[in-house]
Amino acid sequence: MAKLPTPQMLVASRPDFPKEHWLDTKPLFAPGSYCYPEKKETMELLHMPNPHNWDPAADDWNLPDNWEKILCDAFEERLEKHRSLKLFMDICVRCGACADKCHFFLGTNDPKNMPVLRAELLRSLYRRDHTALGRLLGKHVGARGWDKNVVKELFYYAYQCTECRRCSLFCPYGIDTAEITAIVRELMHEVGLGTHWIMDPVKNCSFTGNHLGIKPHSFKEIVEMLADDCETVTGIRPKTPFNEKGHEILFITPSGDVFADPGIYTFMGYLLLFHELDLDYTFSTYASEGGNFGSFTSFNMAKKLNAKMYAEAERLGVKWILGGECGHMWRVINQYMETYNGPTPANMETPKSPITGTVFSNAKATKMVHITEFTADLIRHGKLNLDPSRNDHIVTTFHDSCNPARAMGLLDEPRYILKHVCNHFVEMPENTIREQTFCCGAGSGLNTEEIMELRMRAGMPRGNALRYVQQKYGVNHMACVCAIDRATLPPLADYWAPGVTVSGVHELVANALVMKGEAKRTMDLRQEDLPNVDADEAEAVEG
Amino acid sequence: MKLTKLLHEKHEELEALWVDAVFKTYSEKAIPHLSSNADPFTNPVGNMVKEAAHCLFSALSLDDITIDAVKQALDRFVKIRAVQDFTPSQSVGVIYLIKPLLRSHILPAVDQHQLSDYLDLESRVDTLALLAFDMYTKDRETVAQIRIKEIRNQYAQLKRWAQHFNAQAPLGTFTGCGNQGCK
Structure with missing residues (x-):
């Protein structure tokens, strides 16, 4: 009669593991x-x-x-x-x-x-x-x-x-x-x-401009729906300029923020901010993807997909490009774009904020400014009327996205903004933030659902640090400046620190932004009731 | 000597032995790192295993401990094992590696009349393993749920747009194509 194995035999992979030299041990798919x-x-x-x-x-x-x-x-x-x-x-x-x-x-x-x-x-x-x-x-x-x-x-x-x-x-x-x-x-x-998750977006970006392959007219309609949502929340419908020539700025952001929850609220944040500033800008449907899945494929593919940015800047005659909250987009721009697609078109100039007059000389080569640099500068010059108490129900921390942190040194601008739009900000442990930040576990084209187990273990160091501040300081929110993070951190938080929500920085900016002529805010951009609004006051507004 | 006193005395030694046994379920080349330091952020798995060990042996020593406290202390440990490359039995079955340790370090010192207490002690290991099994199952459920939720979130706005588009067409006239000439 065959003997049943003991629990130890079932559990412990020793003593015969690993038998082979490490180079001879093969992975199990x-x-x-x-x-x-x-x-x-x-x-x-x-x-x-x-x-x-x-x-x-x-x-x-x-x-x-x-x-x-x-x-x-x-x-x-x-x-x-x-x-x-x-x-x-x-x-x-x-x-x-x-x-x-x-x-x-x-x-x-x-x-x-x-x-x-x-x-x-x-x-x-x-x-x-x-x-x-x-x-x-x-x-x-x-x-x-x-x-x-x-x-x-x-x-x-x-x-x-x-x-x-x-x-x-x-x-x-x-x-x-x-x-x-x-x-x-x-x-x-x-x-x-x-892999499918990388090559399909590469194909879509190659043929239609955004990672899901949504045709330009539909893309515009989806953005207009987001503008409608902005109106529901604020009473103001921001403009949505597309493919218009002669503006000062071309705005490019990851298309994930147009399609995916919760990135869409960050996108609404951009729309409201630009409307409030009466910014002279346009979107492009051709260059409607800031992210570059080509950079996870080959250098040549990255070059091809990135070329659209300068091509559109030239066609539309803009002076410079403002870029949204994205991760690897900024590594490609800062590390490779000059070699790939430089020099910049002759119509482009060193970016200068039309609101504050600040010249972004750090962007002299690329002519592209990260939106947190732009917004931090606005706040520094007192150009935004902010009411951080609207975010008082939030105790937020900040996840440094790998590429902006390590490839462009974007460390303080997002924090500066967060501290002005939220009253409660808590840092995660020192060896898990800034240059030492831990990845979300699913960057570089690994944010696909079939490897969720792998993502949960690879994202564990980030989830573990988040859980620590959740338990110790009551953190219930994590802000980030990367569209992939906005997609990958919510599941990671659901697993490692349930109860923590995730958003882009500009969602919180728009929540705190007191706009000229706006209706009384009773809800945030997610159309959830603001807990700090007096109930009677809210009813009076509705009445 | 009373069983609880004996357990208290051997608590640290048993804890360390169980931690070693768990580390040995990982590749040999990873063990030096796992045992290297106690920092929860630079050596998270090592820290999780040690936290779990402390909790398990405290629960066995009949220290004042609630089920919630046990679950809280085992949470990270079970979570990481639930998503690493282990079979379910390897993931939570490591708790059963406590039994051979008890049999080699505690049982020899147990008198005949304490046998019942000793069997209770081993049953408490079963209880802890069952608790961990529930947690493991819940974690696997969570992974399945977040996978579904993520797929929905990816296309959330696209779905709203499609519904909006459908709602605009009078009932019964939607042909699936915006082109009027397309039938």
């Missing part, structure tokens, strides 16, 4: 830990290399026959093109400073999610083909050759990195793991391996 693959038709439409049908959970990924040559050549080409990559391959001394800084490692406790080992997956291949020692001594110096399992492993871990760059902050050499991940993803695309 379990549901919840990998993104769905992209459709062949989409890859064909985008002229991506080697489009084919495949299933991450299958043994055979149907790679092209000459897959190894394609990958070796593609890797070599990138080593020649990106000197930084070659440097990152050579320079790491495996000191381990980055090891425990990655939210994926902290949440999964999978050693290959230590940035040093994740990069080592590629570095081991580099050693064999591009170093004398590796060629001679092979495995003894950590070199290995390509095989199909290595491809699977690279794919698995390249999509367990959100390119947040927290590890780079602690690396004594400044190795940018995000760039390594970006290049591994590029290599995977060379053999036709991509």
